Amino acid sequence: MLFSVRGRATVITVVASALILLLVLLLLMLLARDWAENQVARKAERTAERIAFDIATETGTDTGRGDLTVGPDDAPMVQVLSPEGKVVAAGEAMRGRPALAADRLADRQLLIDRRGCPDFLDDCVWMFGLRLRASPWGPGVMVIAASPLPSLLNVWLLPLVLVLLLAALLTLIAWWTWHTIGSAFVPVDLIRAEMADLDARGLDHRVPVPQTGGEIQALAETVNATLERLEEASDRERRFISDASHDLRNPIAGLQARMEVALDEPAGYDWKPMVRSALRDAQRLNDIVLDLLELSRLDTRTPQPEEPVDLAALVRREVGRRAGGAPIRTRLEPGVVVQANPVRLGRVLGNLLSNAERHAESRIEVTVARDGGDAVMEVLDDGSGIPEESRERVFERFARLSESEVRDPQGTGLGLPIAREIAEIYGGSLRIADSPRGARFVLRLPLTPDAGSR
Template structure:
């Protein structure tokens, strides 16, 4: 129990508190001692001052008798240190300061521990020119010094109070940390139920404690992302299996039919059809590998790219099926991998060519701290409710399936994944006609150069397929 976080925190808190309380206790005892010594010194001094004042005023009778708040120990020593008068408390006692008197000291202010007394005393004395006992006498008042024996109640009381404080600190620390760990234990117990309840289960969010609340919210957000990733992976496997099964089944059927034909049969048409299915399988596999690399977010070399120059090169290498017009602002620089960025533009142009009627327009411009690349076609466009669906893996609208039955449905998802790898976005914006795809990438900060960046490694340069 004491090796737990709760026990260690309690022991540490009690140890630190005990050290602080011991220091406080020592300081208090030093202050009490100084206060007691000052009181003793003042009492001796006041007694001598009262006696001297009475003698100066001519009052000699019972001058050594102490008043209620004065010390009862008084001596009057002659010029040679002999006792010439004394109070009742020192009746018959030897001189307290014979040596000091014989040395002609005018003032005595010190402690002494004579053998005929049971305790040390503080002496305060002064000489008088004239007195009832003759000239040159020394009047001395002695007050017993305080000891632990006569002030034992104070340290004992302080020790008891500090022990009670330590016990209270230990209990409060143990209790408070225990209460703080209750939500953590609840989160732990709920997380232990995931194997039985599934990823749809969520941990409770405590209402007290900002950090614990943030912890629970972070755990729930992580679980939500994990559930979404699991569901997406499940859909991905299902869709991939479906898309791979069709060309595989067609290819198998064609090969089996070819084997059933007579020896002189012309297999050319059948082989060409099988080759088409093989190419579609190759395209699907390449796109699946590309998505796998993108999901891995492995580092990939990046460099500064002139977006207008890259767009111009991609447009020039396209076959002249649909006229493409450009409006390219020079000097729009982004940091990305050129092969991957070319694939994004290639997929967008392939998608535009698939749906365009007569024209495609490509625009590159600067918008604040972002670079913007737009690809606009004059086709029928994408319904607003389906604009996010086209970026789902293997999702294809009816028109897309009609215009390009051999498409994989992975071109646009790959393009969005690449955009997000470089901190950008890819979405479909409103337009008067056709589909308007808008790619936004952050402009590099001053002095930012190329280098490794989160993203996949470059795939085969010769086998990249554009289009969705």
């Protein structure tokens, strides 16, 4: 579990939080120590000032016994030292003890305010002393008050509480991180479980989409969009197999029947008409196979060599190859050049012309022109046209309108889908535009830079 994303995130969060909280703890410890020392120093200072005032006013001191009166709010350790460092008076806690700061008296210092650790005391103390000009013990004596600094136990009492609080906070952070990340990954686990059971559920199944916003919702929506595309691809594949099997079965069955009939005929039978019919079936089989191969290359985006192609020259060449059918008129602007594979563009134009020949009543018109940075080639016929609601359907693979099936029952329904996919490969488009009569196919391709600047 610790090696999962959830575990690693929890460990990293806890470690980072621990470092931050430890830094805060250290700062609090330093602040607590400074605060405690300041409190002790102020207490010693107030005590020394009060004792000095009492001595100056000759109150609170028994000069005979050398006792100093120490109140409950005073520093407990009080001494009066002569200029020679002799204790001339002391509070009860310091009676019989050596001088607190005899070394400082030798330096004739007027004020003492420092930390000290005398050997005869168990703890370090903060000492505050001030020298008096006159006193019952003569001039130059020093009143010193000392208060014990907090021991390690007292100093670390607050940090100990903070350590316990730190442990509690880290436990809470670890639980919250583990729980929150686990909750965040619940939709991911559901998506994973749904995807793992996809074989049993089928491609029409969709994963649940959590309405939480952010990356998890986007992930679920992307997975569903991918499943939808896979389902569409699978449906297209099934339709392709069904339609291709149907289209291939008819000419194959015709070939078999004709061959069987030819074998059963007597030796003098005129076999040429039957062979011609079989040849037509073979040609149709060849057309279907070529269309399927082209679709396969287009689906896999198999690269083909490209070169500048003059659309006007391409139209003239393709129109010149066609014989019979409706007459074809052309209006060709010279110098309209695109970057593409000429064989594929020839296939596009050939498919469009074949479609126009099937539906034209009396004429076909092909135009080539510039439109901004695009080359535009249009193929128009004067047939019955294509209803607006069916204009996209004709670009679906194996889709055939009822009129097409009547006019050309041998068609495969692959010509227009192939033409559109070739146009899109070269960054263009193929669509059906409005026309007063008949169908108007509009092919747009980007001009080459040289052609676009003319």
